[in-house]
Amino acid sequence: MPASTRDYPADAQLESILAKELGRQRDRLEMIASENFVSEHVLRVTASVFTNKYAEGYPDRRFYGGCEYADELEILAQGRARKLFGAEHANVQPHCGSTANMAAFFAAMKPGDLFLGMNLSHGGHLTHGASVSFSGRVFSARFYGVREDTEIIDYDEVASLAERLKPKVIVAGASSYPRIIDFERFREAADRAGAALIVDMAHYAGMVAAGLYPSPVPLAEIVTTTTHKTLRGPRGGMILCRRSYAKAVDDEIFPGIQGGPLMHVIAAKALALGEALEPDFIDYQRQLLKNASRLAARLIDAGFRLVSGGTDIHLVLIDLRNKNITGSQAEIALDKAGITANKNTIPFDKRSFSVTSGLRLGTAALTTRGLNESDMDEVADFVCTALHNVDDDSKLKKIRERVAAFLRKFPLYPGLDF
Ligand code: DSN
DSSP states (O other): OOOOOGGGGOOHHHHHHHHHHHHHHHHSEEOOTTTOOHHHHHHHTTSSGGGGGGOOTTEEEESSSSHHHHHHHHHHHHHHHHHHHHEEEOOOOOOOOHHHHHHHHHHHHHOOHHHHHHHOGGGGGGEEEETSSSSHHHEEEEEOOOOOOOOOOOOHHHHHHHHOOOSEEEEEESSSOOSOOOHHHHHHHHHTTTTTEEEOOOTTHHHHTTTSOOOOOTOSSSSEEEEESSTTTTTOOOEOHHHHHHHHHHIIIIIISSSSSSHHHHHHHHHHHHHHHHHHHHHHHHHHHHHHHHHHHHHOOOOOOOEEGOSSSSEEEOOOOOGGGHHHHHHHHHHTTTEEEEEOOOOOOSTTTTOSSEEEEEEEHHHHHTHHHHHHHHHHHHHHHTTTTTHHHHHHHHHOOOOHHTTTTOOOOSTOOO
């Protein structure tokens, strides 16, 4: 096996796939609300020699030798996570948000226990109790949602369900809810029911870190997150919790659910958390919010109805029904126009999850690329023109060419080949 990077064999097939993916990311508008672009430094560290290391266990309690630097690394990442969010305890090992949620649930509940989560079609997440997910199969899930008139979370429903059902856990957090969540109301409901509060802040973590979104950390027993959305780290998960839950959470992640932690990803998490502690991270989060608000305004000007009437965060959810197109038609048309986004159910949607009546658009990745609010006017124009011409392939192709030309002003990973 070649040990030097200088004599590794060419793998033309793989390199071609990697180069095509880099080209896709460079030439298209990335508007999936849960995606972002890591810094070149984070990208490089994700590919470090720590990918070679087994480190099952935790610092000073490993099941393998040679873990002294893995220990140093994990302690660094944990410390930065605690500092950034003001948390008593951090577990940086979850491979993704789903395993983070699984560990949180097992730390706070037993199989069969009842919990409250947000209805998936109102903006919740699969792991908040959907019947196809472990969360709905192992535990007994009941759902709250948004009010039909305001499309804001129905906090009275949360409180009454909590009082009536006495759940073991209440889960707050969502994947496509464009408004600030009132975590205090969730805390009150949990206290009245004697329930633990688990907050999944995956979409908001970056804004929470910057102090631009209310922090759930002082209020919840356990907070889970991914590290790759607005937090702009590598793909992965993380758990923050009160000291009283630390052992249960750690034991659920390992040995309960996962084996060896991905130490190369933990290195990249440590770096990204360090980046998030820098003052310019707050500027980034401010810009991301300005961009989302400008995008919302331009979509409304063009006659699109936004769920809840707008946004407080990095994403908007468009109700496409007045335009007589479905979410899946919109997603396909945008793809042809060089804009990557995802169809999404809207509250009280009559269409299935594979068709939907909505479209979710986010500004986290475009803001990282350097776009500001005036650029969002052009982005909104690309989006609106594509959505008004979903069946016109030649118009969509022209938008795609304009998008690629526009994005050349915002270089992405200029030094990379793949
Ligand atoms: N898949 C993520 C999202 O798009 O919101 C949630 O895990």
